[in-house]
Amino acid sequence: MAFGMLKGNLSPIAIDFGVASLKVLQITGDDPPQMVCAAQLHTPDELLGDDAGRMSFQLQGLGKLLRAGSFKGKRAVCSIPATNTFAHMFLVPATGMSASEAVRQQLVTTAQLDPRQLILRDIEVAEVVRRNGKFKAMLCIAMPRDIVMQHMDAIRRCKLETVGVHSEHLALARAFDPITQRAEDEDLHSLYIDLGYGRTKVILAKGGDPAVAKTVPIGGRDLDVIAARLNSGSIAQARAARRAGGEADPAFPGHWPELYAHFAAAAQMSADAAEQMELEGGGTATATMEDRRVGGMPEHHTPVPEVDAESMTSAPKPPACEALRTLTEEAALAISYHQQLFPGQKLGRCVLVGGEARQVGLCQHLAAALELPFEVANPIGIVDHSGARCVEVSFEEPQPGWAVPLGLCGSATDL
Numbered sequence: 001m002a003f004g005m006l007k008g009n010l011s012p013i014a015i016d017f018g019v020a021s022l023k024v025l026q027i028t029g030d031d032p033p034q035m036v037c038a039a040q041l042h043t044p045d046e047l048l049g050d051d052a053g054r055m056s057f058q059l060q061g062l063g064k065l066l067r068a069g070s071f072k073g074k075r076a077v078c079s080i081p082a083t084n085t086f087a088h089m090f091l092v093p094a095t096g097m098s099a100s101e102a103v104r105q106q107l108v109t110t111a112q113l114d115p116r117q118l119i120l121r122d123i124e125v126a127e128v129v130r131r132n133g134k135f136k137a138m139l140c141i142a143m144p145r146d147i148v149m150q151h152m153d154a155i156r157r158c159k160l161e162t163v164g165v166h167s168e169h170l171a172l173a174r175a176f177d178p179i180t181q182r183a184e185d186e187d188l189h190s191l192y193i194d195l196g197y198g199r200t201k202v203i204l205a206k207g208g209d210p211a212v213a214k215t216v217p218i219g220g221r222d223l224d225v226i227a228a229r230l231n232s233g234s235i236a237q238a239r240a241a242r243r244a245g246g247e248a249d250p251a252f253p254g255h256w257p258e259l260y261a262h263f264a265a266a267a268q269m270s271a272d273a274a275e276q277m278e279l280e281g282g283g284t285a286t287a288t289m290e291d292r293r294v295g296g297m298p299e300h301h302t303p304v305p306e307v308d309a310e311s312m313t314s315a316p317k318p319p320a321c322e323a324l325r326t327l328t329e330e331a332a333l334a335i336s337y338h339q340q341l342f343p344g345q346k347l348g349r350c351v352l353v354g355g356e357a358r359q360v361g362l363c364q365h366l367a368a369a370l371e372l373p374f375e376v377a378n379p380i381g382i383v384d385h386s387g388a389r390c391v392e393v394s395f396e397e398p399q400p401g402w403a404v405p406l407g408l409c410g411s412a413t414d415l
Contacts, residue, residue: 010036012163013071014408015062015078015155016171018401019043019198019219020355022058023393025380025405026071033383038402039069039391045236048197048221051083059154066158070389076155077164077408082199085167086113086142087213089125089337094134099124103138118142121170125211126341137341139213141167163413168194168404169213172353173205175379175407180208189342190349193331193366193374194403195356197221202331204338204347212338216330220356222323242359301351301375302398304363328369335370351377355401379403 009029016023020043026036041061047054088111092102103122104115121141128135143165152162172194180188186207194201197220204212220239227238339345350372352363357376367374378398383406385395393399 010072011409012075012077012413013066013073013160014405015076016168016405016408017055017058017079017081017151018355018404019048019054019081019083019196019221020401022061022065023402023405024062024065024069024071025402025409027383027406027409035383035385035388035390035395037069037071037389037391038385038393038395038405039065040393041065042392045234045239048235049225051081051198055081055150059150062154063158065391066160068391074159074161075163075413076158076160077166077411077413078151078155078162079166079168079171079404079408080143080147080151082168082196082201082215084144084147085169085215086111086118086140087167087169087215088140088142089212090138090140091128091130091135092138094127094136099136099138103140107140107142113142115142117145119145119148119165121167123210125206128341139210141169141213143167164408164411166408166411167213169201169203169215170210171404171407171411172201172203173208173210173407174410175353175403176205176351176377177208177407177410178382180205188348189338189345190351191335191338191347191372192351192353195219195352195354195359195362196401197355200327200331200354200356202334204334206342211341212334214330214334216327218323218327218330220359223362226323301377304352304360304367304374304376324365324369328366331366332370347372350374353377353379353400353403357400358398376400377403380406 011027011029014025016025022041022043024037024039026038028034028036041058041064043054043057047057090103090106090110092099092106096102097105100120100122104120107113107115107118119142123139123141125137125139128137148165151165155162172192176190176192179185180190188207189211190205192201192203192205194203199219200216202212202214202216203210220242221235224235224238224242227233227242228235231238335347352366352374353376356362363374363376366372376398378400380395380399380402383395393402
């Protein structure tokens with residue numbers, strides 16, 4: 001049964017404060033799940049690069065969005081934006097003080113963060129052996145307490161009770177619970193990359209549990225800013241042109257056909273990047289395609305098409321390539337660290353989600369650069385939306401950007 005809810009029960013009202021839009025979703029625990037309501041509030045173009053202004057707009061607009069839908073009950077669970085979330089792996093001694101206390105000490109000494117000002121989630125991932133002893137690998141997710149309280153206050157003003165607050169990383173892992181329920185899936189290692197407009201989230205999971213989480217400060221907006229500069233146009237024009245493959249506005253010629261051609265080229269990591277990716281004992285960042293296996297995926301997951309890399313290698317290399325290089329190197333670092341934690345374990349599932357996963361060229365770039373057989377997922381495709389009330393969103397077409405709100409529906413209610 002989906003997400004562990006009792007049949008017929010309602011999920012909490014899931015609220016996802018994303019960059020491109022505020023999304024609200026509620027489903028039932030039936031098999032398949034039934035959608036009760038889904039609503040979306042798009043971020044105005046002028047606020048897409050203004051984190052504080054966007055947050056204020058969304059917090060003020062939440063009540064109106066809820067009233068426009070047909071949500072049931074008073075229980076709500078929300079995500080905290082990745083821009084306000086710290087995700088890091090710490091190695092702590094396997095003996096002595098508790099692992100949680102050791103993580104808090106390292107937050108102070110290594111990250112210069114005050115644990116008293118944070119809402120923390122720490123997850124024990126694996127035990128590793130180093131020359132100086134045994135250590136526990138602890139995944140730490142930290143959210144500023146004042147930001148969490150700001151979101152909870154806005155939800156309370158809407159006459160709802162907050163029963164869970166989660167990072168986008170953890171909610172993303174939960175979105176795939178319905179396809180990691182078999183006993184054999186406990187040892188399945190998966191890579192999920194959420195391509196957002198403001199940030200990219202990278203999550204590696206063992207079974208249904210996150211093992212490595214990383215936020216990459218590169219998203220669709222960064223590419224739009226570069227395109228706007230190249231063409232002396234607005235970011236809104238660049239965004240429309242990129243999503244239409246450069247053909248949305250004849251007055252805005254764009255460089256997206258050439259840029260996507262470069263995205264699709266088989267990328268080679270520089271020697272410096274490869275050295276940087278050797279984490280505590282070495283190891284390469286990626287394995288070849290032959291070393292990977294792809295688990296069975298539902299029909300609403302679409303393989304990323306392969307490209308003729310040789311014909312693309314001579315493609316022009318516009319300034320956006322630096323942003324794409326950063327994105328792929330950061331993803332490769334996360335994969336490398338996963339391989340250090342779980343030596344010899346192959347990735348059985350490689351999935352792309354997020355609103356930017358609708359950009360075929362971008363997906364092809366990642367598949368070629370990381371040498372992985374990615375699938376573009378539509379996790380919410382498992383939910384029956386017939387009869388549901390939908391506000392400013394249609395589920396007649398794939399919606400990879402709805403993975404986080406779906407995961408929130410099945411996340412823990414621990415407040």
